[in-house]
Amino acid sequence: MDLDDTDRQILRVLGEDALTSKAEIGRRIGLTSSAVFERLRRLRERGVIQGYEVLVDPAAVGLHLLAYVFVTEAKPVHGERTASRLARIPQVEEVHKIAGEDCFLVKVRAQ
Numbered sequence: 001m002d003l004d005d006t007d008r009q010i011l012r013v014l015g016e017d018a019l020t021s022k023a024e025i026g027r028r029i030g031l032t033s034s035a036v037f038e039r040l041r042r043l044r045e046r047g048v049i050q051g052y053e054v055l056v057d058p059a060a061v062g063l064h065l066l067a068y069v070f071v072t073e074a075k076p077v078h079g080e081r082t083a084s085r086l087a088r089i090p091q092v093e094e095v096h097k098i099a100g101e102d103c104f105l106v107k108v109r110a111q
Helices: 006-017 022-029 033-045 074-089
Strands: 065-069 091-097 104-111
Touching: 006 022, 022 033, 022 074, 022 104, 074 091
Parallel strands: none
Antiparallel strands: 065 104, 091 104
């Protein structure tokens, strides 16, 4: 995927703060806001930008405990189904399939 310097500058600004306005991005890198809009549209269409997210401080919402849990399946042939079921648990932030004795490493946040 070919990204020019301008695309990289836009991504750098958004990486610092995804809420930066198109006008502010343009001011910082020397483009009009309409040119920034078009570049962002193309970056989304090409899959370079896959979405925007909000990062919440877990402690600020009462989630003071962070735990990494190894999960072993009795029958490891259900890997994808088990991973999907683990991911639906509200306190689970990440599920990673791992090699070795355990099947999954699960990141959990709780009160």
